[in-house]
Amino acid sequence: MKISLIAHDEKKPEIIQFAVSYKHILKQHDLYATGTTGKRIAEATGLSVHRFKSGPLGGDQQIGAKIAENEMDLVIFLKDPLTAQPHEPDISALGRLSDVYQIPLVTNLAGAEIMIRALDTGLLDWREIVKEDE
């Protein structure tokens, strides 16, 4: 599966902890991330992460484009709800495209924990069928 990992600055420690904790699952998948998040995860875990641009420089939009092309299966995006983001329109656009294309998107750690376990037990395998039908 192709998984995107994204975190706003205040949530970077959480996503790093998450990636370390679930490295055994994440390493079985193709990982993508916005620039800084990807760098920090790769440094902390040694996992190979394809890095797009940093969020404020277009990274959210690049991940949105992958969704539109049916090349992304899951987005784990730890959002900071307490800090205004200069690129809020890009963040909204990513959420919108996830809804348009029925791509699972979780935006907090509690959801991420459930989703990674769901992924590991095969609950997202339907994505492979959707891709075969394209």
Ligand SMILES: O=C(CO)COP(=O)(O)O
């Ligand atoms: O701003 C972001 C998502 O909207 C995250 O970008 P970085 O991973 O580059 O910090």
